[in-house]
Amino acid sequence: MEKSYVEQVYEVTRLIPYGRVSSYGAIANYLSLGSARMVGWALNKSFSSGKAVPAHRVVNRKGELSGSGHFPTPTMMQELLEQEGVAIEHHRVVNFKELHWNPSEEL
DNA sequence: CGTTTGACGGTCC
DNA sequence: CGGACCGCCAAAC
Numbered sequence: 523m524e525k526s527y528v529e530q531v532y533e534v535t536r537l538i539p540y541g542r543v544s545s546y547g548a549i550a551n552y553l554s555l556g557s558a559r560m561v562g563w564a565l566n567k568s569f570s571s572g573k574a575v576p577a578h579r580v581v582n583r584k585g586e587l588s589g590s591g592h593f594p595t596p597t598m599m600q601e602l603l604e605q606e607g608v609a610i611e612h613h614r615v616v617n618f619k620e621l622h623w624n625p626s627e628e629l
Numbered sequence: 630c631g632t633t634t635g636a637c638g639g640t641c642c
Numbered sequence: 643c644g645g646a647c648c649g650c651c652a653a654a655c
Contacts, residue, residue, distance in 0.1 A: 527652075546637050550650085557650030558637035564652095565636060582637060589636030599636095 527555055531564035532571065534625055538579040541607045542623040543615055545583045552625040558582075566592055578602040585618030 525533070530553055538544050546558035561580070568575040569592075578599040582588040587610065590599040600610045609616035 547639095550637080556652075559635055559649095560637090560651060562636035563634095577636080580636075583639090587636090592636055 527553075527560060528564040528567055528571070530555065531561055532568060532573055532575045535565065535568075535575050535577065535580060537625065537629065538576060538623055541621070543579050543581055543585070543603070543608060543618065543621050544623045544625070545581060545585075547583050548622070548624045548626070549580065552629070562589065565589065576602075579606075581615055581618075585615035585622070587613050587615075 531549060534549050534552060535544070546561040549561045550556055550558045565575065565577040565580060566589075568577050577589065578587075578593070580589070587599050587603075590596050590613070593599050600613070603610055603615070608621060615621060
């Protein structure tokens with residue numbers, strides 16, 4: 523039974539360390555199965571997957587909370603990150619370069 | 630079964 | 643520095 527693309531995205535997303543963030547492109551590159559768009563698309567489905575996928579730890583390559591609008595409330599993503607110690611300013615991750623987690627290098 | 634859409638990314642101008 | 647454009651590939655229409 524091969525895992526579907528979405529399941530693999532969930533798996534990698536769940537591996538993102540606490541207090542760290544990753545990007546769609548990094549995950550897509552690690553899985554080498556598709557493009558960054560697929561990751562966003564997969565995470566979108568995560569809401570109906572029943573699994574607790576920390577989608578809030580995944581941002582775009584600029585560190586922007588591009589997916590915040592897809593959460594139950596637009597501010598939820600930011601608040602969740604702040605709860606984990608990730609500072610958000612102007613809809614962006616502070617120190618994104620340092621907090622960015624690349625599965626291909628750190629996993 | 631062709632077209633459009635998308636939580637993106639990189640390049641080009 | 644910002645905006646336009648193309649590529650990625652699965653799903654919805």
